[in-house]
Structure formats: structure tokens, C-alpha cells
Amino acid sequence: MRWIYGVFLGFGLLGAPAWAEHDVHAIGDAEKGAKVFNKCKGCHQVGEGAKNRIGPHLNGVFDRAAATVEGFKYSKGLRRAADGGLLWDLEHLDAYLENPKALVSGTRMSFRGLKKQHDRANVLAFLRAYSDNPQNIPEAAPTAVLSEVKLSPEILALVGDPEYGEYLASECTTCHQKDGSDQGIPSIVLWPAEDFVIAMHAYKTKVRSHPVMQMMAGRLDDEEIAALAAYFGNLE
């Protein structure tokens, strides 16, 4: 838990509380996810009265055991995965959306996948609203996710120097394109500073597994990470 040493000084300050930062966030932005879902609509329905079409309906998909929608004929591949205990929790839904055939070989879902993490997060946030609400069924799936690493408010409050960041960035741009293109190497431009800082600390502390990034981030101190976040976050 990140401590925030905010103090209420009186009623007047309540409109602008000290909670602007916290280490939990929604799965994604459901409104944006509704747009992403347009890519899925050709085959899947969701919402009241949704029916199976080319793909099964997606009501209640969170925490559903795979291949269990009544009346839908599943591929052998998906039935095999279901026999192996595949459960549609957040982690597996995310992996399936990223690359369906990588998670379930032989699936009939002919979709090449959503490569952008935020597209997957947003569409999953959109779909989450059509599954059980934890208020009514406490065992229902989470609606928010914790940040990967807990950082002190001091680290998150650091305001990086973009000029210093530009200098340091020369190491990064060997691989990561400044124009944000992401062929094989993810884009790191225009991220919110907090996400950037958390990601870098996740590599630094080896919470994230990529060996090159662990090495690169491992050499950066808190100020330097903040500077990089400031630089990449504001690139034109």
C-alpha cells in the first residue's frame, strides 16, 4: 500500500482531496472498449437478449469455464483447453484476445488478436459490465486491478526533467521508435507518467520478466526514470 500523507484541513478542501493517486485502477475504459468491441461484433453479441452467432454470446464470460455456453458448438481445440481447466478470468481473456491461436491452438476464432494492451484492457472493461457484479455475487470477478509495483508517493511525486530525459532516451531509442511505431518492440511514447514510472520500476525490481529491460531499468535511478517519463510522455 502506498501511503499518502494527505491531511484534510477543513471542509473547504474536500473538493480537491489528496487521493488523486492510488495503486488500483479500473481494468480499462469501458467507453473506449465499446468502440473496440466493434471489431468483435461480426461474430459475438453481448447484452440483453444476446444470442450465439458465429461465436458464443459473451454475457457472463468473466470467470466462466471455457466452452460452456449452452447451445454453442465449440471447436475441438477449445474443448480440449476446457478439459484442461481453462477458465475465462482476466488473465486468460487478456491472453486470448492478444493472440487467440497462441492460447488455444485449433480455436475457430479467426481473429489475429488485439496487440495493444490498452485495447484489450478497454474491451475487457466493456465486457466486464455484462458479467456478475461482485456486490450481488461476492465471488464474481474483480473489476479493478492493482498496479504491479508499490511505489512510495515520493517516487511518484518526482517531476522529471525532460531535457535530462532526452539525453537518457538515446539509449532507449536504439530499440523503441520515437515516432511510436511498434513493430516487434512496443511503443513507449505518450504514456501517462505514472504508468511509465510503474512499468520501469516493475522491470527494475524484476516483477516484469523481460531480461533486456530488467538490465536497462536496473541501471536507472528514480530521478532518471522520472526524467524519461517526462520526456517520452510529451513527445510531439
Added chain:
Amino acid sequence: MTLNRRNFMGKGAAVAAASLAAPMVMADGHGGKPKVVIVGGGAGGATAARYIAKGSKGEIDVTLVEPTRKYYTCFFSNLYLGGFRDLSSIGHTYGTLASEYGVNVVHDWAVGIDRDAKTVSLAGGGSLNYDRLILSPGIDFVEGAVNGWDISAQNAMPHAYKAGSQSELLKAQIDSMPQGGTYVMVAPPNPFRCPPGPYERISMVAHTLKANNPTAKIIIADPKPKFSKQALFQEGWSNHYDGMIEWVGPDFGGGNVTVDPAAMTVDIDGDVIKADVCNVIPAMKAGRICELAGINDGNWAPVNGHTMQSKIDENIHVLGDACSQGDMPKSGFSANSQAKVAAMAVRGALTGSKVFPAKFSNTCWSLLDTDDGVKVGATYEATDEKIAKVDGFISKTGEDASLRKATYEESVGWYNGITADMFG
């Protein structure tokens, strides 16, 4: 001040000692110490009273308004129906809150709130000023929610969803059912107090009937296609009470119910059943004082999860079943958890004490039969939008007997813990 002193149970040293105003007191025209009034002495209100009084060390004047002198917890009242607890073992009084913590306990009904003047009026005629008001009134029932039932029928067809005399009545009715008789439960729609509660109750009623009336039948008419811990309950029912319990979900008309309290019949989708006991649990809404305060949106009072402040009036915090906050189920555990966040926010606002990010948790234990306990729980954090679930767990079907026994024992420990946390 127009406080009715006769209603006070006691005043502790902390209250009697008139302390100097703290540096950051917002006296707001009343003069003297900042005042917090709490309406409702259950898991939310009693906990908030204790934490504010304890934490502020006399810097805040805390008044708790609760009509009953002895409070029966709704949690574990099903265990009373199952014969696992005496009613007296779930009854609690407010003596320690008054004597040890200096809480002014007023046994009266709050009947009105003037949000501009910041006063609470009492049925007994008095009125209380507040700087911050905490409403933790629990639930009331939605009028007309079950065809043929209103609150005047609660003796013929008890709800027993507020513990105490209603629980006693239901238990007496179960005990005097004729051999082979029929117990009907009309289950509530979402959202409602204690999601596993109706189904734990069914387990406990079945436990009692299995011993005294093994040919009796239990029918549940349910408007919901799915309920909390469903797989665990259904496994438990088939293990312990095979053939006794029939659950009628909405696909079979469980949501289309009319009761006749005079004739003691229940019409489930055209099928008229003669009931020996009919336990009607209607749709719920926030305790009426929230409506009177004008802070409801629909049936519930929306709050900001960081502080539990009403979204309509920042001088009012709403706790427990009455509020709509996001993902937490309406439970005593949730109310207790929310009360600590509200107490911290109120103290921060009134005396400048430290405030930390809100975090919440909940666990609901249910008893299926002797030594067969199950649980579901989760942790929650406040986001700007709501209180959001971040992690959770649930008992598995097919667990071994020793684990189930340990789970039940854990629940008894929890009961002792939370009631001590509430009442001191």
C-alpha cells in the same frame, strides 16, 4: 442545544472532560468541540462511533442514535434458526461504548434531517446538531415488492431480515410446523443485504427440520437466475438434506409470486402452494432516514469510496447496506470495514488527524450443516469512480471435512472479533 438528556445512557470521562478546542476544529457556529452524530448502531454505526471516539481522545463529541437498547446482529441470526446459537448470544448493548469510550448513546428514532441547519430531529422531540453526520440505518423494504405482502403481514409471513423479534417469530413458526409441512421462502432480487444470507438460512432451516420434521419440504421462489456461493450451497444441500429443498429460479416462474397472508398460500407462477411457514424477504432499499435526508439516488445513497461521503452532501457519510458504493456486497463485514474509512476521514476533517488511502475487505462465512462452513471474500480499494474489487477467494466444492470445520471455527472467531470491534 436541545438535546433530550433523559435519553442518554451515560457519559464517559472523555465527554465530561471539556477539552480545549483542537487547533483545527471546525466548530461551525455551534461553539465547543466538533460534533459527530451517527444514526444506526449496527456494524457500520457502532464501529464508526467507537473508532471516532477512541481515535479523537475526547476532541470530538460523538452521539449515537439507535432505537433499540439491545441490538441483535443479523449475521449469525441464521445460526439461531439452526439451533447453533441462542438469541441472547447475538444480542449486544451499548454500555461499553458509553462508559469506556464516552459515546453519547441516545435511544430514539431519527425522524428528520435538516441538511442546511445540520440538525437531526428525533421522534422523542429533541434535535441534535452535527458538524458531520454518519448514516448507517441498514435496510428497509420496498413497498409493493411482493404481491400481497406489506409490512402489516410480517407476523403471518415474517421476513426475519432484521434480527430480534422477527427471528424469534420465524423460529417459533418453524418449530411448530406440522410433520411433513411446507416452508416457503420468497427470496429477494439484487441488490440486497447479505447475498448468501437467504441460502444459509435455507441450510439452517433444513438442519432444524431434518432433526425434528424430516418429511418437511422447503421451497425457494427466487427471481434471480444465480445466487452467491450457489455451487457450494447446492452441493451442501444434496450432501446433507437430499430431496428436502426445491429451488425455483426465474426460468420456472420463481420471480412471479403472489402471497396471501390470510390464507397462508403462495402462488408461484400459477401454482398455488399451501405454506405452513412463509418467509417473505422483499426487495430492499436504504433505511428510510436516507430518503428523508434527500441523499438517495433510486433506492440507495451513493457515496464516494475514498471517504464514504454522500455524493449529494459532503457533510454526510453513509455506511453499510444503505449506501451504493460499487463492488462491496451489503454485509456486516463491509459496513464495519467502511466505518473505519469514514471514521478516519471524519477525524481528518474535524481535527486534522492523518488520513491514509481507503482500503476495504469483506468475508462472508456461511454454515451448511454442523461443522460444514464455507466462505467467500475479497479486498477492495477506492477508485475515483467506485469501491472496486481487486482480489478475492471462495471455498471450493469437495473440500475435506477438517477444512470445513476449521472454516466454521474461523467464523465463530470472526463473530467475536467484529462484535468486540463494534461494541467495545
